[in-house]
Amino acid sequence: MPASLAPFLRRRVRWLLILPPLLFLSVFFLIPFAFAFKISFADSAIAIPPFTKLFSVTPDGHYALTVTLDNYRYLVTDDVYLLSYIFSLRTAFFSTVICLLLGYPMAYGIARAPRSTQTMLLLLIILPFWTSFLLRVYALEGIISEHGLLNDFLMWLGVIHVPLRIMHTTIAVYIGIVYSYLPFMILPLYATLEKMDVTLLEAAADLGTPPWRAFLEITLPLSLPGVIAGSMLVFIPAIGEFVIPSLLGGPDSLMIGRVLWDEFFANHNWPVASAVATAFLVLLVGPIALYQHYQMKDQALP
Amino acid sequence: MSVRLAPGLVAVLAVGLAFLYLPILVLIAYSFNASALVTVWGGFSAAWYGRLLHNPQVLDAALLSLEVGMAAATCAVVLGTLAAVALVRIRRFRFRLLLTGMVHAPLVVPEIITGITLLLLFVSMAQMIGWPRHRDFVSLVLAHISFCMAYVTITVVPRLAGADRALEEAAMDLGAGPLRAFMEITLPIIAPALISGWLLSFTLSLDDLVISSFVAGPGSSTLPMVIYSKVKLGVSPDMNALASLIIVLVGAGVACAGWLMNRAELQRMRDRQLAEQG
Numbered sequence: 001m002p003a004s005l006a007p008f009l010r011r012r013v014r015w016l017l018i019l020p021p022l023l024f025l026s027v028f029f030l031i032p033f034a035f036a037f038k039i040s041f042a043d044s045a046i047a048i049p050p051f052t053k054l055f056s057v058t059p060d061g062h063y064a065l066t067v068t069l070d071n072y073r074y075l076v077t078d079d080v081y082l083l084s085y086i087f088s089l090r091t092a093f094f095s096t097v098i099c100l101l102l103g104y105p106m107a108y109g110i111a112r113a114p115r116s117t118q119t120m121l122l123l124l125i126i127l128p129f130w131t132s133f134l135l136r137v138y139a140l141e142g143i144i145s146e147h148g149l150l151n152d153f154l155m156w157l158g159v160i161h162v163p164l165r166i167m168h169t170t171i172a173v174y175i176g177i178v179y180s181y182l183p184f185m186i187l188p189l190y191a192t193l194e195k196m197d198v199t200l201l202e203a204a205a206d207l208g209t210p211p212w213r214a215f216l217e218i219t220l221p222l223s224l225p226g227v228i229a230g231s232m233l234v235f236i237p238a239i240g241e242f243v244i245p246s247l248l249g250g251p252d253s254l255m256i257g258r259v260l261w262d263e264f265f266a267n268h269n270w271p272v273a274s275a276v277a278t279a280f281l282v283l284l285v286g287p288i289a290l291y292q293h294y295q296m297k298d299q300a301l302p
Numbered sequence: 303m304s305v306r307l308a309p310g311l312v313a314v315l316a317v318g319l320a321f322l323y324l325p326i327l328v329l330i331a332y333s334f335n336a337s338a339l340v341t342v343w344g345g346f347s348a349a350w351y352g353r354l355l356h357n358p359q360v361l362d363a364a365l366l367s368l369e370v371g372m373a374a375a376t377c378a379v380v381l382g383t384l385a386a387v388a389l390v391r392i393r394r395f396r397f398r399l400l401l402t403g404m405v406h407a408p409l410v411v412p413e414i415i416t417g418i419t420l421l422l423l424f425v426s427m428a429q430m431i432g433w434p435r436h437r438d439f440v441s442l443v444l445a446h447i448s449f450c451m452a453y454v455t456i457t458v459v460p461r462l463a464g465a466d467r468a469l470e471e472a473a474m475d476l477g478a479g480p481l482r483a484f485m486e487i488t489l490p491i492i493a494p495a496l497i498s499g500w501l502l503s504f505t506l507s508l509d510d511l512v513i514s515s516f517v518a519g520p521g522s523s524t525l526p527m528v529i530y531s532k533v534k535l536g537v538s539p540d541m542n543a544l545a546s547l548i549i550v551l552v553g554a555g556v557a558c559a560g561w562l563m564n565r566a567e568l569q570r571m572r573d574r575q576l577a578e579q580g
Contacts, residue, residue: 013480014388014392017384017387017388017391017392018384018388018392018395020380020381020384021381021382021385021388021401021451022385022397022400022401022404024381024447024448024451025385025404025448025451026400026404027423028420028445028447028448029404029407029408029416029448030404032416032419032420032422032423033419035419035422035426036415036419036422039422039426049425049426049429102314102318103318105310105311105314105315106314106315108311109311109312109314109315110315112307112311113307121315121319123560124319124322125322127556128322128323128326130501130505130552130553130556131326131505131548131549131553132505132508132509132526132545132548132549132552133509134509134511134526134529134530135529135545135548135549136325136326136549138329138529138533138537138541138545139325139326139328139329139545141533141537142325142328142329142332142537143325143328145537149324149328179321179322179325182318182321182322183322236409237412239412240412240413240414240415241412242414242512243511243530246534247530247533247534257412257414257512260414260415260418261414261512264418264516265515270422273418274418274422277414277415277418277419280415281411281415285410285411285412288410289403289406289407289410292406292410
């Protein structure tokens with residue numbers, strides 16, 4: 001009786017589909033956050049692993065719960081955390097703006113190029129995304145270091161006589177972020193600009209609208225979803241960036257990712273690192289995730 | 303519709319593309335520099351490439367990275383596709399919101415936080431159940447699956463949603479079981495997305511520095527970890543050679559895969575047109 005068997009099977013089979021990814025992500029993505037949250041209330045200790053246990057059994061057989069808020073108190077009192085949050089936010093914000101200013105005309109140019117050229121240009125934009133991020137950041141050093149191509153070129157031109165100090169400064173961090181994430185800005189911008197109805201611009205021109213006004217009043221508003229998507233794709237990874245400030249930045253390029261890394265590997269203070277991670281998640285990732293969730297809901301509506 | 307490009311746009315495109323490619327080209331050029339001084343051109347030489355072959359640290363790390371990448375990409379494609387099928391085909395099920403959230407969240411959580419939380423998980427698990435005793439290949443693969451899966455799912459979902467269900471239903475009307483109908487009809491249709499997902503996972507895994515640094519125990523260094531510890535000290539010619547090699551190999555691999563998939567897609571479209579005519 002296949003007719004009555006089918007729904008039964010379907011009910012069983014669906015869990016064969018759902019359970020493996022659900023369990024895997026629960027154990028290796030969700031539960032780890034619970035551990036970080038737990039350890040953020042522990043004390044650091046000279047032990048392996050380097051933190052105290054929250055739950056313990058006292059000699060007389062009682063269960064004891066030892067919780068400390070010191071790690072969070074430390075976050076608020078030590079300036080370095082607040083400063084690095086602000087620095088990360090500021091760096092991510094301005095890098096996103098620079099990516100937008102450079103990426104918009106590029107995306108616009110690709111979207112208005114002849115079809116055959118478009119495919120090739122897109123491929124050129126996508127290809128760096130597939131090659132190693134770490135190595136591309138490293139490659140940048142050959143351009144901006146003291147004896148790099150940029151300084152050699154500018155000195156050959158006679159514009160400068162002493163090499164510019166870009167490497168190991170915050171400017172290098174900006175260059176690194178823009179260089180690494182520019183393709184992420186261009187692709188969604190291209191996607192919205194390419195779909196745009198060009199006849200709207202022709203109609204505006206026929207009615208005597210100057211091109212700059214047509215751009216501001218037609219093209220820009222229509223490409224806003226691309227602007228938002230591209231900005232998120234740059235801003236989100238830029239805030240937590242570690243490799244770029246570590247390889248290109250100077251001692252003053254205190255991004256939160258770098259502070260976390262040092263707290264873990266140099267200071268071995270796992271509880272404070274857990275507290276930083278928890279605060280970071282609540283203060284930055286939480287709002288972004290909520291924003292995206294609601295944006296997705298908005299788009300799902302007809 | 304295409305208009306002639308304004309000279310300003312052409313200039314911006316040229317500058318932007320030069321910005322994207324110049325560093326890589328300079329890196330490749332300097333990898334053939336005979337001089338050990340990275341700022342002085344000492345003539346053409348492939349010696350640095352030869353040196354790589356005799357560097358056991360680099361070779362071991364490369365082997366480990368390739369193994370981790372293949373294992374992680376394969377598992378991520380299986381798990382990510384299951385998640386995609388569940389999300390697209392089953393409209394309502396318990397934990398649906400949880401699964402959706404967990405599939406998308408890795409894209410917004412910074413790597414460094416994923417790395418720290420995973421290390422804390424492995425350490426706590428070792429404390430509680432005695433596993434994993436060493437953080438090595440297995441912990442690396444598990445960590446890499448967890449961040450690659452999301453990319454597979456978001457690649458497969460649109461392809462699966464766009465696949466014509468009528469074909470699968472027709473196969474079932476003709477007596478095929480649901481599993482066979484899925485395997486023989488739907489799987490070939492979503493295959494390009496699976497290949498993209500695998501390649502994307504593989505390259506992400508191969509490139510990962512931050513998460514690997516946290517979850518790898520002493521003695522199991524991946525290639526990015528070895529590269530990072532060297533380039534942290536500044537530019538070095540053998541790293542230029544290694545970097546050039548990886549960039550050219552991956553670039554060529556991706557270009558080939560893209561070309562093959564494009565060709566297969568065109569063939570499929572042609573077949574469909576022929577079928578509709580005949």
